[in-house]
Amino acid sequence: MxxxxxxxxxxxxxxxxxxxxxxxxxxxxxxxxxxxxxxxxxxxxxxxxxxxxxxxxxxxxxxxxxxxxxxxxxxxxxxxxxxxxxxxxxxxxxxxxxxxxxxxxxxxxxxxxxxLLDEGYFKKVEAVEFAVKYDDGRDYNGVLQADIVLVGVSRTSKTPLSMYLAHKKFKVANVPLVPEIQPPEQLFTVSNKKIIGLRIDPDKLNMIRTERLKMLGLPRTATYANVERINVELEYADRIMKRIGCTVIDVSNKAVEETAGLIMEWYRNR
The missing domain is CATH 3.40.50 (Rossmann fold)
Incomplete structure (x- = not known):
């Protein structure tokens, strides 16, 4: 052939x-x-x-x-x-x-x-700088200043989503949810109307994390991709999201662009 x-x-x-x-x-x-x-x-x-x-x-x-x-x-x-x-x-x-x-x-x-270097261009630059500064919970004060706050376990596309939305001129902070780390109080003091929880299927997350370990040259047996550990993290994240009372999006089979589209529609309709 x-x-x-x-x-x-x-x-x-x-x-x-x-x-x-x-x-x-x-x-x-x-x-x-x-x-x-x-x-x-x-x-x-x-x-x-x-x-x-x-x-x-x-x-x-x-x-x-x-x-x-x-x-x-x-x-x-x-x-x-x-x-x-x-x-x-x-x-x-x-x-x-x-x-x-x-x-x-x-x-x-x-x-x-x-x-053209117009007002929109500078807003985009400002939003990108904001996303970098407040990525992955580096500074929880970003939660107070952000237009949108993303929360979820590791590998739910929080950073790619933050950067994509920044290019649409949204100031986005993202906070990882880890069972061993107390979530910042800011998540419970700001309006839950600007917080989005990212949920993912455990099997899909296992596959993503396994690939990530492979890229880093680490063994597949690492706790990071362990099924039991993943279930613990996801259950913990669900509890936090329910406590916040935020909107939740399942990102299991969605491209970053698709999830971002849903977030922008949600933002407009709040």
Whole structure:
């Protein structure tokens, strides 16, 4: 049986290319476990750059996905892609045209505006710094200042969730729940409406912790991944969450993005 060649996708942008790359990966995951090879061509600014891109894509029978906001460059890329019979996908053009028509005004046609150093950007930076400072219960004062507080046992994605939500401009503190360590009083003095408990299936947690031990070069028999120990931790965490009276989300089979989406929806609807 002949193996399928891995498709090559060239993401072209007159800025950094982050938007196109994110969209391509979001689409490509729908074909898992089949893979795609993504190449980023960023900061395109002239015909010469587009000609080189066309040559590479033609040589590899690749697909060109582009987010060009400068009309002259966009039109030239489309013209050349059609001429060389290349599959090409314009991500921003139809959206910009629709908005221009609806708003009855032309767009700025200015690359890189998504990265402007505006108030939102600085809020994001502040939120990321907050998440780092108050990660894993380093300073319990973060519980008082946070927009969202995450609690749960080790390996329930508290840190990845904190960082993901920080990039959405939420100040997040997270506190590990460990039977041998008294939970901070701050958890019981702040409003439980800003606390989220993270619950996980014991078998799933055992698998995650076993993999973690393997990565660290430690034996699978370590207490960290012991089934009895895991059950003790989870029962303890459940008791603390009930005492707090907080909302609880089961993260057993959820990606970080999915759990974060639920948390943001919960935050908006509080």
């Amino acid at each position: 002949v193996e399928k060649a891995i498709p090559i996708i060239y993401v072209a942008s007159d800025s950094a290319g982050d938007t196109g790359e994110a969209v391509v990966h979001a689409a490509a995951v729908q074909f898992y476990p089949h893979l795609v090879d993504v190449h980023i061509t960023s900061f395109l600014e002239d015909h010469e750059g587009i000609d080189k891109l066309i040559q590479m894509a033609k040589a590899q029978d690749g697909i060109i996905v582009f987010t060009l906001v400068i009309p002259e460059l966009r039109d030239y890329l489309i013209q050349q892609a059609i001429l060389h019979q290349l599959v090409h996908i314009d991500l921003l053009g139809p959206i910009l045209s629709g908005l221009e028509q609806k708003m009855q005004q032309p767009s700025r046609h200015q690359p890189g505006m998504i990265h």
